[in-house]
Amino acid sequence: MKYTFENWIQTEHWEGALITSPTGLEYLTNGVSKWEPNANRKYRIVDSISNKVDFKSRWNMYLPYDQIEGVK
Numbered sequence: 001m002k003y004t005f006e007n008w009i010q011t012e013h014w015e016g017a018l019i020t021s022p023t024g025l026e027y028l029t030n031g032v033s034k035w036e037p038n039a040n041r042k043y044r045i046v047d048s049i050s051n052k053v054d055f056k057s058r059w060n061m062y063l064p065y066d067q068i069e070g071v072k
Contacts, residue, residue, distance in 0.1 A: 003027070005070040007045045015049035019068055031058030048072075 003019040009028060016030040018037075027034040028043060031054070035041060049055060052071075059068065 001066050003066060003068045005068050005072065008047065008049045009043040010046045010049070011043045016055065031055045032062045
């Protein structure tokens with residue numbers, strides 16, 4: 001499945017990305033798992049994360065059949 005990159009995000013415990021599915025659903029991801037945003041999953045949009053290379057490596061390792069388009 002192809003996801004669209006929206007923004008880099010940071011939570012209290014990890015960094016990752018806000019992505020959108022082809023059906024329009026938003027997800028938070030740390031490169032290993034995806035979660036739907038809700039009131040309990042607080043995050044803030046940031047300009048960048050500390051290690052984009054690690055994020056992309058985790059995504060390719062754990063979600064090899066999915067792609068993110070437009071990662072900055």
